Amino acid sequence: DAGVTQSPTHLIKTRGQHVTLRCSPISGHKSVSWYQQVLGQGPQFIFQYYEKEERGRGNFPDRFSARQFPNYSSELNVNALLLGDSALYLCASSLGGSSSGNTIYFGEGSWLTVV
Amino acid sequence: AQSVTQLGSHVSVSEGALVLLRCNYSSSVPPYLFWYVQYPNQGLQLLLKYTSAATLVKGINGFEAEFKKSETSFHLTKPSAHMSDAAEYFCAVSDQNQGGKLIFGQGTELSVKP
Numbered sequence: 001d002a003g004v005t006q007s008p009t010h011l012i013k014t015r016g017q018h019v020t021l022r023c024s025p026i027s028g029h030k031s032v033s034w035y036q037q038v039l040g041q042g043p044q045f046i047f048q049y050y051e052k053e054e055r056g057r058g059n060f061p062d063r064f065s066a067r068q069f070p071n072y073s074s075e076l077n078v079n080a081l082l083l084g085d086s087a088l089y090l091c092a093s094s095l096g097g098s099s100s101g102n103t104i105y106f107g108e109g110s111w112l113t114v115v
Numbered sequence: 116a117q118s119v120t121q122l123g124s125h126v127s128v129s130e131g132a133l134v135l136l137r138c139n140y141s142s143s144v145p146p147y148l149f150w151y152v153q154y155p156n157q158g159l160q161l162l163l164k165y166t167s168a169a170t171l172v173k174g175i176n177g178f179e180a181e182f183k184k185s186e187t188s189f190h191l192t193k194p195s196a197h198m199s200d201a202a203e204y205f206c207a208v209s210d211q212n213q214g215g216k217l218i219f220g221q222g223t224e225l226s227v228k229p
Contacts, residue, residue, distance in 0.1 A: 033216065040222075041221060042205050042207075042221050042222050043205070043217070045216050045217065045218070048216055056216050090159065092217075104209075105161065106159040106160070108157055108158040109158045
């Protein structure tokens with residue numbers, strides 16, 4: 001079975017540009033979350049979506065947005081890119097629902113470099 | 116608020132030696148705790164998780180962790196290190212108010228010397 005898949009794997013953008021990152025969850029998983037991992041740090045929670053609705057948002061500016069589609073795949077959008085947005089963006093999926101004990105599975109991530 | 120602290124940003128052991136990676140958590144309610152491993156230029160792989168069943172949790176690749184409520188700890192151990200264990204290890208706690216949100220520690224880089 002396929003795991004969490006993300007695209008693109010690597011990309012380079014210029015300051016001020018916009019980027020869209022894509023994620024397909026594990027089959028049967030209805031919850032998708034996004035994390036930002038800056039070099040040398042632990043991942044930081046950005047968003048969670050469940051059944052196409054936003055269920056949580058981390059401490060990130062409004063330049064960051066996301067959505068979930070009927071097939072449970074998801075997009076993360078970042079506008080007006082800054083140098084500090086350079087990071088590994090991780091998508092994670094889980095069965096969803098209210099349980100906080102669900103196992104969360106991560107993709108390989110999308111490496112974003114802003115120059 | 117929940118939080119996780121990993122003691123030691125870098126741990127170095129010899130091949131065959133005991134691996135001990137320390138994690139302490141802060142939570143006002145019984146936590147769900149996880150250990151993930153990240154190999155260079157890769158995503159996160161789940162090693163094991165604690166969800167209020169047995170306090171000693173066995174994971175993949177010979178790793179295990181023990182939940183100690185009195186010490187608010189969830190340390191990761193492996194009896195004998197292999198070269199292939201060299202990686203970054205992250206301890207995380209699940210947000211009790213929001214399933215799907217993990218709060219991560221800063222990570223511990225494990226080096227294994229031949």
